[in-house]
Amino acid sequence: MSKxxxxxxxxxxCRNVESWIQPLSVALENLSLESISWRQNDSTHTIGEIVYHLYFYNERWLRRFKGEIPTEVVESNASTFQEMENLTREDWQELVERLDENLANWQQAIKEVDESKLYEQIPNFPVDAIWWGALSNLCTHNAYHIGQILYIRKAQGSWVSKEE
Structure with a gap:
């Protein structure tokens, strides 16, 4: 298998094919606004915050992959978990659609790129890293947060396993 x-x-x-993990498309099915905003305790994130965080990083890295160097300063990783106060059903659907579109754009960008780019150093990046390694880590990051979403859903009782 090539890189x-x-x-x-x-x-x-991560996006929409069931494998060893549930994809994001399944993890986000049939959520009420209450479930999206539910917080187990003060030190945990909501599903809405996690989805925004995933959108933020996937979008930022796709722009970088396409040659745009991010200019906005990220205060901290914690600041990328945007609170979802007064979230409407339309706001939520728009965020989920933007994230799915971004992941589809990632798939398209990788399909179209010459494989040699995946072995190139990431330009203007503060550490020595090549694209395929960074993208593998981005996918691992996505899978980690998909697991968190499923854990939250199980804790709140909004997850119905297909095996049950």
Whole structure:
């Protein structure tokens, strides 16, 4: 399997293909606004905050992959978990659609790129890193947060397993 095929497989599994993990498309099905905003305790994130965080980083890295160097300063990783106060159903659907579109754009960008780019150093990045490694980590990051979303849903009782 080439690095390109590997990254495409990871993106697919994170976005919408069931594998060892549930994809984001399944993890976000049938959520009420209450479930999206539910917080187990003061030190945990809501599903809405996690989805915004995923959108933020996937969008930022896609722009970088396409040659745009991010200019906005990220105060801290914690600041990327945007609170979802007064969230409407339309706001939520728009955020989920933007994240899914971004992940689809990632898949398209990887399909279209020459594999040699995946072995290139990431320009203007503060550490020595090549694209395929960073993208693999981005997918691992997505999978980690998908797991958190499922854990939250199980804790709140909004997850119905297909095996049950």
């Amino acid at each position: 390109k095929e590997f990254i495409l497989d990871q993106l697919e599994v």
